[in-house]
Amino acid sequence: MTITATPPRPEAGALLRSWRERRQLSQLELALRADSSARHISFVENGRARPSQALLLRLADQLDVPVRERNSLLLAAGYAPLYPERPLDDPELRGLREAMERLLAAHEPYPALVVDGTYQVVAANRALGVLLAGVSEHLLAPPVNAMRLTLHPEGMAPRIRNLAQWRGHLLRQMERQLALVRSEPLRALYEEVSAYPVTDPGADDPTRPAPFALPLRVEHGGRVLSFLSTIATFNTPMDVTVSELAMETFLPADAPTAAYLQALDLDR
Structure with missing residues (x-):
């Protein structure tokens, strides 16, 4: 034995x-x-x-x-853990789920999603479908991972016009997280997505300056949509699961993008 x-x-x-x-x-x-x-x-x-x-x-x-x-x-140190780690579908987190759903719905017609500490998508609004058009079905099978969706060659990557800049932004974001937390799943994800071959649509100027923040410029329906991304987390969380949630919202970076999204029929 x-x-x-x-x-x-x-x-x-x-x-x-x-x-x-x-x-x-x-x-x-x-x-x-x-x-x-x-x-x-x-x-x-x-x-x-x-x-x-x-x-x-x-x-x-x-x-x-x-x-x-x-x-x-x-x-x-020999003490009992103080912070619970409840699954998101726990009855005690019902209020949290309902609040997130209201926030996501209120952000429409602009895309928004909620991810956990390893970028697994736990909730999203209907407008996120604008960004996911053309993504391979196997990347949309649960559990869906936002980093894979974005950087995989069969994901959004071929349609991102400023892929080099956006990829660099996402990888640096993950590197900052890894410098602050010990997470083997997150490190494994970083090693996976950073090794993806880089597809280059070759249609956007990589030196194109952003007016005040780096936009995500992505092709959709024969046009280029431009988004600014913001990330929100919960203040002073008292649960492990809640502490690792982040809501990412995408705002139109220019008037044509705003007009296009506002004209969409999300009920179809």
Whole structure:
């Protein structure tokens, strides 16, 4: 019989040191922000002192540790996780789902969607179909991933007129996330989509300046639509699932795009 050893769980001190170094703070700076002392922070990081739950939460707050990782910190220190991770269809999250649906519907006729921490699409409005025209069916089979939809050669990529710029924007966005969170699924997704062959429609000037923000310029029905993207998250989430949700909305970047979308019949 083969016995597989269970890898040891990271100690709270080592995790705290890792987050402090990511945030480029000294022990003294962190101590001042968390109403502690540099000596005590040093003892905690070296495993010579066990932090209280209250101190752990203050440190996590000052280090902007993601909610999922706060649970890991608490477990490593011997405390029970504080933040639940309920599935989005949990009855207790009904109010959240209804609020998201109202927001998505209110954004029509402009596209909008909600993604989780690995860019799986959990909700979308009807106008998103404008962006998905021509996307291969296998990319639309659940679970649908927004990064795959956008960058896959059989997704939106062949129709994005400023693909090099938009692809660079999305990959940098994922790189910033990976610098802040430990997520193997997110890293695997990044490695996948960054390796896709880059299709180039060859129709847009890559040096074309944006007036105030980078637009997404995508072909649709023989015309080029131009969108500005915004992302919204929930303030002070108390649930792991909720903390990782993000709503992305696309606004028309020019008058022709706005007029075209406003003339669409989304009920057809």
